[in-house]
Amino acid sequence: MLRSSNDRLGIPQPTSQASGVLSPTAPTSHRSSILPPSSIRTPSRLQQPKSSSSSSPIPAAAVTATPTAPSTSIPGFRKISVSTPKAPTPLGLTTSVPQEDTSQVSPPSSISTTTTTTSTAATPVSTSGSAAAATTTTPTPTPGKTENVTVTVRIRPFSNSELKVAGGVTQVWEVNDGSNIVYNDDYAVNTRKAAVDYAYDHALTGSDNELIYNTSVKNLVQSAMEGYNGTVFAYGQTSSGKTYTMSGTETQPGITPRAVEDVFKYIRENSEREFLLRVSYMEIYNESIRDLLSPEAIDLRIHEDKRRGVYVSPLKEEIVTTPIQVMRIIERGDYQRHVSSTDFNAHSSRSHSIFQITVESRERSSAMSGSPTAWKPAGAKSASAVRVSQLNLIDLAGSEKASSDVERRKEGAFINKSLLTLGTVISKLTEEKGAHIPYRDSKLTRILQSSLNGSARVSVISTISPSYLNVEESNNTLKFAARVKKVVTRAQTNQVMDDKALLEKYRREISELKAQLMLTAEATARAPASGVNGSGVELDKAKQAELSRLLEKERLKHEEEMGEMNMVRNALKERIEHLTKLILTSSSINTKPADQPALAAGAQVAPSSITGGRGGTTVVETSADGTVLEFPKEIESRLAQKDTIVRQLQSELETQQEKFQMMRTVLERASRGEAVDLDKTLAKLEEIRPQEKFLIEKRASIMGLNTLVQSSSSGSLDGLAKMSCSGSGERLGMGENNEEDDLDLMDTPWNRSELQSLRQAKRELEIVVIDQEKKIEDLIALSSSYSRSTTPTPPQPPTAFEDSDEFRNLVLELEEQREHILSMDEEREGYKAALIEMRNRMRRMEMENQQLKASAQAKTNGSSNGLSNGSHETALSASELAAKIKDLDATAQKERRLRLEDQQRSMGRIASLEAELTMLKAEMSVRDLAGY
């Protein structure tokens, strides 16, 4: 489970129950003693003058808290009583503690000297870490001089669950002399335990994180700023207070935010050097290394080289310029860290987390010359050598007993194994000279190898519970801490002379850019004034016109060139400004608005306040060979995202084109007057509509991508919100930010051409997409015009396509077709009428013919009978009649032939129908027979 940083921080400590008082029989001692909550508070031992001898009558301290006393409260924590010193109580105790301190101190009168204990400390330890000395600065190490690891044990107050359980409030441990841990006398007496005395550099109680920071870490941070590697880690059983110590709460910022603050404070106060800071954050979860700033990067590898020692790669590093920016990054990383609720801790860290600050610094005198010629060749011995050091702040996962949950048990097994290996490595380092040290047995020891084997200053904070319930685990932690105390280191500074240091690289780049800027300035100055005809020569009108045309052309060209030149100059200036901002000096840091107050872990940070320069976080990454590269992960993931979108768009466009072609064919057929199924066509056109949605989505996703890059570079989450609502109104990928971000990312030459070609491809694609969109719109308009013509819908306003020539031609063509069909119809009707007329004429002629025949017959009969009635009713001569009859006969014959043919055709058709009928009848009878 991943948790939010707020979950991780400020987990409220329950209010303790008031119960019990110091037993009158309890031996008083000059130890700090952790007492049950109701114990009377006395002035903190931490404010007492430090005792030089255990036998001297100095007060003892006891941790306590009551919920009822007037107090200065730390939200989420037990209320701590604050009272003024009083007269001794019947128990001989005074009741005064400093604010937020939970130590209880016995007055001198009541103190019996501490019973002598058997010390389990293997080495004599310094007691320099008393609270009184806490805020003083110990000298930075002498290069090459050996020193022991600084070990601090911190006993936290009782937790709520401990207070609730029987025996939970039995206090086992006490702090003695500010540096030793011994058994509480009551506990020792009641359990008849042999006394123990673990000796460390510092032993602390209470909740004051400033105290522990000043006591155990402050010096180490200072020496990290001076070029020495430093490692701080919190070690202890689960729920013993490691995260509380390292991260802290809003009211009690832990070691990490305080260290960050001090890093910037150091830069502010050291004007003779300039600095470049970069940070990374990783976790080891189930023996796999994960980049908390780039969570998709899992299972990172560990490498080693002579120059850098052991390091993890590829690990994202961000260049930082303000404390608040660093806190924001930590918050981001914390959000990704594996945290779960366990049987012992509601917010238990299930991984070891390692936060690294890499500090590069160099004397300003050599760096600030600003002249491009001031650079010495790489490797040259000069004051420009860059010091590189690393500060590791590590919150280990807690050792734990078996958990009831399977997943937690598995995690616990990994945690315990790596902590066991850490213990073994420490043992071997201290006990067996020249023995094989099994650093490689766990990722944790491998990463800590450089620190443990000598070259770093190391401070270990061991956290324990005060309760009897955890006595066994606390004993193990104390033994581990005692062993670590024996580890000897020999810190030394690292000097880098070449471009491997980013500081050197950036300074060189700034110089080169400044030189380029000067060149462009000179070029601008040299540029001729344009548009002036200063010859004073009289020219004729035509020549003058020609000349002014040429001059105008020349002037435009010149303006264009000047515009380009200015763009280059601005880009150079911006880059110089950007790089300069990354390099921190006391003056630059003092002028920064980010002079924030002490940072509380989990404090809300405005996203805008973390952006520096042009609003982008600068990301670097160390390659496997130890070279520091700029931005590769950002570039890679961005290119990959863009590639995917380009591929998607291309395939979508191909589909679109196919459909478009299909539609076109249908429309062409329709325009030719061929039958087309309009409904089907319209349905197909409808299918195209969802693709519009796709294009809009793609546009939005490209816009979102730009926003994402912007947000990732600014470290803010609001970019993601912007992403979700961006897009619809803008053209594909044409967001302004895109190019700007690309410029930011184009800082390295290796990706420049790739980005450019990608941008070019994107632009080409945009044109295709826009073209496609236009065509689709046309098609949709056309389809609706067709549907309007086929359905009686109210008239629509004409679309653009209806006004087009193509549409007009189609309509004309259709009209012509229609007219043609009409004229054909008319013609056919005419033929029909002519035919009928012919038939009528034929009939009339036949009748006439018959009449003529009859009269001719009558004439013939009359002449032969000698009868001549002298009638001249007919004026036709016999020959004329014969001709007419012949004519009519021919027509009648023709008609007969035609009728005969018709009759024959009909007979044929009837015959074939009859045959068919017979067949069908036969089939029917066969079916009947078959019993269907």
Ligand SMILES: Nc1ncnc2c1ncn2[C@@H]1O[C@H](COP(=O)(O)OP(=O)(O)OP(=O)(O)O)[C@@H](O)[C@H]1O
């Ligand atoms: N010195 C302290 N003063 C007040 N409260 C403390 C102190 N140390 C720890 N606590 C509280 O005790 C609880 C457990 O502490 P924390 O989460 O820091 O333990 P942890 O050692 O990091 O545990 P884990 O290994 O499971 O992550 C938290 O609620 C924390 O606020």
